[in-house]
Amino acid sequence: MLDASLIAGLPLFAGMSREDLTALVAKANSLRVEKGARVFHAGEEARSFFVLLDGHIRVVRTTPAGEQVIARYISSGEPFGIAQAIDRDTYPADAVAAVDCVILAWPSSFWKQVVERYPSFASNIYRTIGARLQDAQDRIVEMATERVEQRVANAIMKLAGQNGRKTDEGILIDFPISRQDISEMTGTTLHTVSRLLSSWESEGLVKSGRQKITVTEGRRLMMIAGGTSGG
Amino acid sequence: MLDASLIAGLPLFAGMSREDLTALVAKANSLRVEKGARVFHAGEEARSFFVLLDGHIRVVRTTPAGEQVIARYISSGEPFGIAQAIDRDTYPADAVAAVDCVILAWPSSFWKQVVERYPSFASNIYRTIGARLQDAQDRIVEMATERVEQRVANAIMKLAGQNGRKTDEGILIDFPISRQDISEMTGTTLHTVSRLLSSWESEGLVKSGRQKITVTEGRRLMMIAGGTSGG
């Protein structure tokens, strides 16, 4: 049986009593999703909303022409597929497991009760949505004003910050991520990303390999991202 | 004194009783803002949230380098500056009146009561935020995958759809908008926008002048926006 300890301590559930946590978890189903599998796909009727307990989820949009754009990565502890909170009845994008994942799912119909009975949880969800709106706007500004090199540097720094694991070589992005993935986050091509990483590697800013990126000189990469030129 | 009829009939307030509307309006201040004046600016403490009763508001972000990016245009009947709803205590962008505007403002502290007493209003606000998140994501995809010509065509079509006024020549965007404005919406330069409009004008798709754009052939412009090639 599911236990409140699964979610106690997550910032998303801050301010909730132990009893509320227990009651909330009791309403959830947990599911395991294998690497590469989809939790839901764009346009699908939103039957559930989710919290990622463990793993990493890639949220992807596909254009009519078949090109993909990565909207964001979800890390553990974050909610996703929260269409109900904004009155949608379908999911707006695909959610794909970047690694094996553990997920809690609540039925959409439960959202109303969440708002009434667990207002601090609901409020945290709204805050999350607000943060994502902010984030999206930031990305628009970035795409409109910065060059590819800066955007790629920035994307890698953000990934390292949110999903980084310290190793003896630097900060490793702790799920498999390809050049293609980075290009789909930054609106460029895998070729350009590959060239950039090669050149950064030769300058000692990063160490990278197949589906693997380690940031060794965050300071200098940050300067590229920020657009500052030298020093 | 302010009157419920100011807001009755706006979709944003759908589902509210006449008494609730009256009570809600009683809590608001109305203000007039002259063309070019700012309602609030980025980073400012969010003391109020707003509904635009009449006019057009431009929501603008400025980069550290001083470049501007237009996040969106607010048309009458829409809420804006709703930082509280997403637990922010500062405004994320500038709001500038594109024409003389009439605005209702409620103190931020009133938001909690809104959520409790007027849930359908609050819910409509959340729906708005959701729509804007969706919109922002769409724009990211657009910026990542489409070329300037398509983006500009799309921006103009959206403006015409949301703020268009039918004239005998076609659909006129009914507030002053410069080439520069369009470029700040699409992540290009005023020069490129000017060139595009010139060429579209010579092909009979639009009629444009100083701070003025009329779409005469929406169908064909839509095709450019959609990326479809021929007739």
Added chain:
DNA sequence: TCTGGAGTTTGATGCAGCGCAATTTCTGCG
């Protein structure tokens, strides 16, 4: 151990769209 496929690297080439600059055309105001 071999093999196929996915991921990556790197070169060569082309062009969309930016930066710059000069000029023209509006429009509001004295």
Added chain:
DNA sequence: CGCAGAAATTGCGCTGCATCAAACTCCAGA
């Protein structure tokens, strides 16, 4: 009515990055 400033137009050269193409490397599974 004439002036000044803002908006718009347009030509030109350049370049950042996409596109096309080919080879290489790593890993999983037979």
